[in-house]
Structures are given as structure tokens and as C-alpha cells.
Amino acid sequence: MTVTIYDVAREARVSMATVSRVVNGNHNVKPQTRDKVNEVIKKLNYRPNAVARGLASKRTTTVGVIIPDISNVYYSQLARGLEDIATMYKYHTIISNSDNDPQKEKEIFNNLLSKQVDGIIFLGGTISEEIKEIINKSSVPVVVSGTNGKDDGIASVNIDFKAAAEKTTQHLIDKGAKTFAFVGGEYSKKAQEEVLMGLKNVLSQHQLTLDDDHIYNGNETYKDGIKAFEALKKYKPDAILSISDEQAIGLVYAAHDVGVEVPESLQIISFNNTRLVEMVRPQLSSVIQPLYDIGAVGMRLLTKYMNEEDIEEPNVILPHRVEYRGTTK
Amino acid sequence: MTVTIYDVAREARVSMATVSRVVNGNHNVKPQTRDKVNEVIKKLNYRPNAVARGLASKRTTTVGVIIPDISNVYYSQLARGLEDIATMYKYHTIISNSDNDPQKEKEIFNNLLSKQVDGIIFLGGTISEEIKEIINKSSVPVVVSGTNGKDDGIASVNIDFKAAAEKTTQHLIDKGAKTFAFVGGEYSKKAQEEVLMGLKNVLSQHQLTLDDDHIYNGNETYKDGIKAFEALKKYKPDAILSISDEQAIGLVYAAHDVGVEVPESLQIISFNNTRLVEMVRPQLSSVIQPLYDIGAVGMRLLTKYMNEEDIEEPNVILPHRVEYRGTTK
């Protein structure tokens, strides 16, 4: 019924080994033989069974992707970058949503290993102790995209959030901001730490401080941004740094609704730069994270590990830019 | 090195078959034996090899997903629904981006088959003749989510766009609209046809017509929405139906920028209802497509096919609602 390598071999009057060589582009085949085999392959409509190949060769050309939420704009852009490079290198991707839940992350990791993936890309703003350990013990290479894994000894690709925060903070101060606030969530712990560090650094250089009450932690959605503004407005901040675009958009509209003018009385800047930024008025000023590239470079790095190529630098920092659009002066 | 079923069998002093039974939850095992085997499994940290299992059983518990663009908000919400149900039924999903390119769709389809997936979910607004044929000849079940496959004899899950268009058109006419326009793209061909049919139906009931010049076809992005407005403004439409949210948002802002007031002089309604709708001001009136559910129900339907359960209805129509927010009177 299903045509196998054996059928092709018989029909082409060669051995299975030869067919295998042809299919895998091995050079040690006489052109004449190769042509004959290819002809039979076409005639019989032979399609190699990747599962059998995986079992015999111990390589599945499949990588696993652990992602918090594929319906989140930020992560889906990373995923697209990942996927394109995977396809380019002939890998397939098995994608599973973790909701940032360490327990689920662990389960997914084990399931991926049982599927014999050749490597794993981990997305998620926080690397829990348990996951860190699992990654470090993993039998296949793992790369983290969008989060810095350097301190945990994990290969990673991301941007320098601290530098970005310093740059934007300086800009906001130059434009007259004195009272700052920060809006984030629990998903992007690492990035958040870096941003807060950069923010506080520059603030202290100007004899300014960030009160703990001015830090809001939520769930990084649009609605949560509205809540964040409600919580922060009593402090009358004149500049807010927001980790996520969705939250920032919530801030913009919540401010607008109570008559706080953006950017005149309140400047807002976000650290995501998803395609949402230009779909708001005023358009959102933001740190341009090259999301697609962060995914793409992460996958490229993983292919290097999987093919045992030389790795110059396991912790890649991609350049960022700050785009001052309508929500800053 | 890697622990196999054989190692477990030897250590537990039983046969491989028994270990296999325990691992697969087969009931014909004495509780005592079961416990012993489970103990050894834990002790040896045995993890079944899904690839070997796939080869032997001819079931991979993996489904393929062909998706136009995972970074598109509309599709990523479908994908999340899909994935959750797949996980619930213990399937993994291999996701590949097609960019709506029939050639790529075909390649992906073949690659998925060679990976021996148990079923395939196809997402894409258009089902080309070639793909239709491939699906109908497929050795594994295929379900289309978000597009009606009924005419093509393909199992599908979506909403009734024609009815939705009729309802919204009537509403707009009730609110005084006389000159209509339509903005769509080439990606959602099927839905678009249905919407246009419904629109024209109701229009003709009111002795109104939709001029062909009033139909704009683009690429369903925010920027394209701006272009669409540029192209249509000379006709001074007082109501625009838009297939995609992103395009609709472009329309809103383009209108705003030239002083056309929404919804006072121009009403806009979109057919997507992604999470974008509330992130604009005024908030977008839209047909509520239950995106998550369309994905989820599609995957559920696929599991029925894969398990050879009875199918009551291969072409599921999910209910929709119209939410009149800020861009309609």
C-alpha cells in the first residue's frame, strides 16, 4: 500500500542502501544509477518516512518551541522569525504554549524530549530555577530567545534592556520629566529587572528616585494597562516606562479618558514595538526590539549547536533603537 | 546510555510487552506487576521514545497545522485554540507558515505527510484548486478552520459570513447609511464572497447598489487600510465593511486624518474581532468571530476523524454576534 524504500530498490534493481544514498544526496552514486532511482521514485510517488528515518539516524530534523502564548503579539512575532529560519534549515517546529507556568514548561520539555527533538527553543520572560536546571541537564541543545540567559549559563538572544532604559530615561528627563513610574508584569522578569536598573541608574545621576509605589506589576494586557493607570494616577507621574505595548496602549487611553494629555502632561514609552505601536493615536513611542530577528537568530544559533558548528558567542545581544513617536515629547 | 524499554524489562524481570502494556495503560496487567514496572521506570528515569512508538504503531500523535502567518493576530488566536485542544487530546502540533502561497501550502502538506502526522488542520482564506485536490486525496484527515469547505467537500469550521453581513448592513442602513464600500484582500476569498453576497442582498432590498469601484482589494494590513481609504474617499462612502481589523483600524485613522468623522460621517465595521478592536479609539464595531473556538472546534473535529468517531456534521457553523462599538452609530 504505502511505498517503501524497499519497493523503490526492487523496481530500480538496486539495493536499499543505494536508494537511501540517492534520497540523502550522498555523492557516492553513479549518475546513471542516480537517475534511474530518481525515475522510479517519481514513478512510484515514493515519499520517505521521516519517522523511520528518525529512528534509524537518531535525528528527527524537528525542534521544539516552548512559548508562553502564541496568541500574544509579541511572542507570535518571535515565533515567525524562528519558524522561517527553521524552515530554511529544513527543520520542523513543534510549538507548545506554556502560559509561563513552570509546571507546564517542565511537562512540555519532557514531551519534546520523548518526541526526540534535535533541539529546543525556550521563550519566556522568566527562567525558573527548575527550568534552568532542566535546560542545563538537557541532552539536546537549548536556546532562549528574548531573555538573557547569560547569568544562568544558557545560550540566548536578546537586546540590552538596561542600555535601552538608560537611553529612554535620559531622553524623558531632557524633555522635562521628573516623576517616573514603571509598569510591568510577572512574565518578563529578567527584562524588567534590567529596565528598572537602567531607569534607576539614570534617575540617580539626576538626583531623582523611583519610589516603590510607582512600580506597577500586572499581567501585560491592554485592560491591565488601564488598571495600571488607575493605580498610578494619584502620583501624577509625568513619564511612564511600560514593558509591554498592550499595557502601554491601555495607559494611553486611560490617561486620555480622564483628561491627562499625552505627551504634554504624561510621556509614555514601551519596550516591545510589536505591530501594535502604530495602530494607536498618538502612536506609541517605543524601544524597537527586533522581534523577528531575535527569533530568527535564536533558531540560527540552535542550528549551530545541533550541527556542532563553532559558537563564537552563546549570548547574543542584538542592537536596538528607540523610536520617539507620539507619546513622548 | 539512553534507557530503553528493554532495560526496564530486564531490571523489572518482566518482558518488553509487559512494560509496553504498563506504559500504555493496558488493563491486562496484575497490579503488583504494574507497580514493580512503574518503580523501575522511575528509578531508571525511563522516557518512551515516541519516534520508535510511531514507527511501530503507525500513529505519531502529531498533527500538522498549515497557517498563513502565525504573527498575524487573527491566525495566532485560531492557533491558540487549536493548540489547547490538541494538548487536551495528547497531540502535538507541527506549525508551518504558508503565506497563503499555494506552492508553499503544497510543499508543507507533503512534508507533513512524510512526518507521518495523524491529521492536518488547514488555515487559509482561500482553498486553491490544487490544494482542494490534495486535501481530498489525503491519506490522513484534514479539517479547515476559519473558512467554509462545504462546497469543496472538505470538513470545516467557521461562521456564517453572509448572515453576518446582512445583519450589519441592515443596521447601517437603519442608521442612515446609503453609500457603501467594501475593503478586503486576497487572503480571505471565501469569506469575502459571502460578505459581498450578504451586503448586496440587503442593499438591493433597499434599492441600493454597490458599485464595483467601491470594492477595494489589498493585503489586509494596517497600512493597506490607509491606502484603502485614500482610494475610496472620492466616493464619499458613509459606511465601509472591512474584512480585517488591521485594515479597519487603518481606515479609522486615515479618515480621522482628513477630518472625516467616525462614526458621524462614516461608519466602519470589521469582520474579525481580534483583540485589536478595543485598542483603538473609537473602538471598532465588529462581527464577533469566536476565533479561539473556531480553532478549538476544528481540532476537536479532527480528533474525531483521527479516532474514527462518528461525525454528525463535517461542516460546522459557529454562532456569531455583532458588537456595535464606537465606529458605528
Add this chain to the structure above:
DNA sequence: GTGAAAGCGCTAACAC
């Protein structure tokens, strides 16, 4: 340049 044959790790009859 090509073939023979031994697995890869598991499932699924079938026998007992």
C-alpha cells in the same frame, strides 16, 4: 560505486 545485514526502540499479534 554498490550490496548485505544488523539494528534503531517500540507495538501487536499470537501463544501459553
Add this chain to the structure above:
DNA sequence: GTGTTAGCGCTTTCAC
């Protein structure tokens, strides 16, 4: 309830 055994479809030595 449990064991034996023959594959699943391919890759990969090792000969020749």
C-alpha cells in the same frame, strides 16, 4: 496475565 517474536521503514557500518 505474561512472554515470544516478527516487523515498522529506514540508516549505517562493513565488505567487496
